[in-house]
Amino acid sequence: MIKFDKVSKKFGEIIALSDISFEVEPGEFVFITGPSGAGKTTIVKLILAEIFPSQGKVYVLNENIKEIKAGKLPFFRQKIGVVFQDFKLLTDRTIFENTLLPLEVMGKKRLDAEKQVKEVLSLVGLEERMNLFPAQLAGGELQRACLARAIVGQPKLLVADEPTGNLDPSTSWQIVKLLKKINKLGTTVLMATHNMDIVDSLKERVIKMEKGKIVKDEKEGKYEPI
Amino acid sequence: MKNHFKVAWQHIRRTPYQALAAILVTTLTFTIGAVFLLLVFGSQAILNWFETRPQVTAFFKDGTKIEQVEALKSQLNQTGKIAQIKYVSKEEALAIYREQNKNDPLLLEMVTANILPASLEVSTTNLEYLENVAEILKNNEQVEEVIFQKDVISSLSNWTRSLRRIGFGLMIALGIISLSVILVIIGMKIALRREEIDILKLVGAPSSYIRLPFLIEGVIYGLIGSLGACLLSYLLLLYSTPFLISFLAGIPLFPVNPVFLLSLFGGLIAGGIIIGALGSLLATKRYLG
Numbered sequence: 001m002i003k004f005d006k007v008s009k010k011f012g013e014i015i016a017l018s019d020i021s022f023e024v025e026p027g028e029f030v031f032i033t034g035p036s037g038a039g040k041t042t043i044v045k046l047i048l049a050e051i052f053p054s055q056g057k058v059y060v061l062n063e064n065i066k067e068i069k070a071g072k073l074p075f076f077r078q079k080i081g082v083v084f085q086d087f088k089l090l091t092d093r094t095i096f097e098n099t100l101l102p103l104e105v106m107g108k109k110r111l112d113a114e115k116q117v118k119e120v121l122s123l124v125g126l127e128e129r130m131n132l133f134p135a136q137l138a139g140g141e142l143q144r145a146c147l148a149r150a151i152v153g154q155p156k157l158l159v160a161d162e163p164t165g166n167l168d169p170s171t172s173w174q175i176v177k178l179l180k181k182i183n184k185l186g187t188t189v190l191m192a193t194h195n196m197d198i199v200d201s202l203k204e205r206v207i208k209m210e211k212g213k214i215v216k217d218e219k220e221g222k223y224e225p226i
Numbered sequence: 227m228k229n230h231f232k233v234a235w236q237h238i239r240r241t242p243y244q245a246l247a248a249i250l251v252t253t254l255t256f257t258i259g260a261v262f263l264l265l266v267f268g269s270q271a272i273l274n275w276f277e278t279r280p281q282v283t284a285f286f287k288d289g290t291k292i293e294q295v296e297a298l299k300s301q302l303n304q305t306g307k308i309a310q311i312k313y314v315s316k317e318e319a320l321a322i323y324r325e326q327n328k329n330d331p332l333l334l335e336m337v338t339a340n341i342l343p344a345s346l347e348v349s350t351t352n353l354e355y356l357e358n359v360a361e362i363l364k365n366n367e368q369v370e371e372v373i374f375q376k377d378v379i380s381s382l383s384n385w386t387r388s389l390r391r392i393g394f395g396l397m398i399a400l401g402i403i404s405l406s407v408i409l410v411i412i413g414m415k416i417a418l419r420r421e422e423i424d425i426l427k428l429v430g431a432p433s434s435y436i437r438l439p440f441l442i443e444g445v446i447y448g449l450i451g452s453l454g455a456c457l458l459s460y461l462l463l464l465y466s467t468p469f470l471i472s473f474l475a476g477i478p479l480f481p482v483n484p485v486f487l488l489s490l491f492g493g494l495i496a497g498g499i500i501i502g503a504l505g506s507l508l509a510t511k512r513y514l515g
Binding site: 048050071074075076077078079080082088089090092101102104105106149153 | 229236240421422424425426427428429430431432433435
């Protein structure tokens with residue numbers, strides 16, 4: 001599903017990733033942990049082909065991201081669901097319209113797309129709020145809306161970059177439970193986080209990052225603060 | 227597509243002053259363009275009319291016989307430079323005079339056919355022959371006076387040429403200004419919506435999906451601007467018609483041919499759409515490249 005092969009990424013003089021290698025199999029749930037600046041977001045950006053490696057190769061969904069042509073990039077991204085810490089919802093569209101967006105860009109038929117959106121919003125518990133705008137929703141609801149948008153296109157891979165970073169513990173748990181549910185339905189989930197409780201409780205694979213390097217990769221790992 | 231129109235309309239509604247600026251500049255450009263085009267075509271039509279009118283008129287002395295007129299006509303025809311010759315008798319001259327002054331009974335009362343001279347209206351195949359023909363007419367004993375409109379035609383011709391050049395230059399300059407204004411405004415909107423564009427890219431929106439609303443927005447500016455120009459120039463034409471009819475008395479320029487007007491407006495609208503599309507295309511290329 002994902003393969004990092006001796007990947008390094010530099011931003012000028014700053015080394016964000018240094019010679020890292022790992023693989024994620026289909027259906028896995030993987031945490032990427034580490035303090036701020038460890039390289040978690042860089043990994044997420046590489047997976048989304050927002051940036052490209054300085055050295056090494058990144059394969060996502062069997063494609064070397066460096067070889068994806070600019071015109072094909074949108075179609076590549078349509079296969080990946082993304083959840084952001086800051087939600088990144090379009091403020092001038094309702095929750096329903098935001099969730100509809102990935103299907104709209106895919107060119108799905110309106111009626112089918114609307115049915116799919118309603119199902120997903122029901123799954124994340126937002127069916128009653130679907131006609132509200134992001135400004136009218138609380139943080140947890142926004143993150144659920146973001147999650148709905150990420151999964152509505154039924155992606156094989158879901159990438160979540162600090163999805164609980166802006167949420168209180170109880171809301172964070174709701175989001176993680178949803179991510180687990182999505183994973184059980186067959187979607188590979190990769191979640192960058194520094195939420196110790198969640199990582200420790202879920203007992204899933206943990207890739208621990210530090211200063212751009214992988215310092216630990218455990219099957220049923222725990223969060224180990226530095 | 228419907229959704230792209232909705233988004234484009236939303237962009238316009240949310241920044242009404244920028245939209246207004248783009249539309250006003252386009253309207254101004256095309257109104258000036260339309261006025262110049264009307265002037266150019268109008269003066270060209272006047273020129274054509276003058277060219278097809280009798281360009282030399284010879285007035286005969288009283289008592290000139292028809293045989294003498296016929297002799298002069300055949301003398302002129304033999305030169306091979308004549309396009310048309312028409313004899314206007316005293317009675318016909320009176321009829322023309324009556325038609326021209328039908329609204330002024332005082333002028334009609336005082337005139338009879340006797341005081342109006344018979345005349346020969348001659349047009350040549352080329353303006354250059356006018357002087358030669360006028361000379362032949364002047365040398366005829368029965369001819370009292372010769373008038374010809376060479377000066378009117380050549381000055382009108384110069385005027386039309388200058389008008390065409392100024393209009394063309396002005397249209398180009400204003401077209402560039404309109405294009406730049408649309409480019410800058412669409413560019414600003416792209417910059418304002420940078421975050422939204424980034425989100426769209428992340429959810430896999432193809433380039434066309436992101437660009438299309440901006441392109442439609444530019445086309446809407448061009449379209450509304452040129453429609454405004456059509457309306458303004460039509461109103462201007464309606465307003466000035468009574469004055470122009472009396473000013474150009476006798477020249478059959480009005481009512482303006484509706485096919486010509488529709489073609490002119492069609493051209494303006496097409497121009498507006500092209501400028502709008504080009505401006506927004508350049509902006510999306512520059513800022514979304």
